[in-house]
Amino acid sequence: QVQLQESGPGLVKPSQTLSLTCAVSGDSISDGAYYWSWIRQHPGKGLEWMGYIYYTGSAYYNPSLKSRVTISVDTSKNQFSLTLSSVTAADTAVYYCARKVAAPSKFDYWGQGTLVTVSS
Amino acid sequence: QSALTQPPSASGSPGQSVTISCTGTSGDVGGYHYVSWYQQHPGKAPKLMIYEVTKRPSGVPDRFSGSKSGNTASLTVSGLQAEDEADYYCSSYAGSINFEVFGGGTKLTVL
Numbered sequence: 001q002v003q004l005q006e007s008g009p010g011l012v013k014p015s016q017t018l019s020l021t022c023a024v025s026g027d028s029i030s031d032g033a034y035y036w037s038w039i040r041q042h043p044g045k046g047l048e049w050m051g052y053i054y055y056t057g058s059a060y061y062n063p064s065l066k067s068r069v070t071i072s073v074d075t076s077k078n079q080f081s082l083t084l085s086s087v088t089a090a091d092t093a094v095y096y097c098a099r100k101v102a103a104p105s106k107f108d109y110w111g112q113g114t115l116v117t118v119s120s
Numbered sequence: 121q122s123a124l125t126q127p128p129s130a131s132g133s134p135g136q137s138v139t140i141s142c143t144g145t146s147g148d149v150g151g152y153h154y155v156s157w158y159q160q161h162p163g164k165a166p167k168l169m170i171y172e173v174t175k176r177p178s179g180v181p182d183r184f185s186g187s188k189s190g191n192t193a194s195l196t197v198s199g200l201q202a203e204d205e206a207d208y209y210c211s212s213y214a215g216s217i218n219f220e221v222f223g224g225g226t227k228l229t230v231l
Contacts, residue, residue: 045225046225047225048222052220063217106168107158107211
């Protein structure tokens with residue numbers, strides 16, 4: 001059974017960098033059939049795709065966040081990470097990592113999500 | 121503002137059918153056969169219910185079905201049950217610039 005687990009600070013100060021890691025178990029992140037994704041959900045709001053990365057390191061980002069987002073992958077640890085720079089209160093959200101199947105296209109496994117609050 | 125437009129709410133009585141729409145453009149919903157639907161209960165992660173417009177993952181009841189016409193996709197829940205009460209989100213592949221887009225979500229209430 002594939003499992004994804006987010007980890008990282010639950011509180012980040014404004015203007016600082018948010019960093020989260022997603023540990024993958026039950027599957028190899030180097031399996032070429034998947035893209036490893038970050039999706040966030042502002043409190044009481046809808047889902048926002050942030051970006052995803054292929055095991056080779058090729059990353060694809062939401063154009064609205066591209067200047068602040070970096071997604072990286074560590075195949076040796078079977079995990080991938082998100083950094084979001086220059087955060088503001090508007091970045092307060094639940095952050096999910098998810099596995100996207102390349103074909104057929106679908107986000108089939110999700111982590112439980114982690115709440116990150118941006119506040120001084 | 122979400123890229124895909126969904127009604128904020130929908131409702132139906134147990135046993136009835138309800139359809140939720142998801143409207144995009146020719147650059148996303150209308151241009152690709154890659155529409156998915158997700159169910160989210162409060163405090164939980166989204167769960168895949170439909171992918172590639174009409175396909176159901178293993179374990180999803182056949183009461184859930186999907187369709188698409190032009191730039192609008194739809195999710196139909198037949199034989200409504202109490203446990204179907206949740207938020208539902210659509211998503212679509214949107215090409216090599218925007219990649220993935222989601223709808224704003226629809227809160228389904230079982231009366």
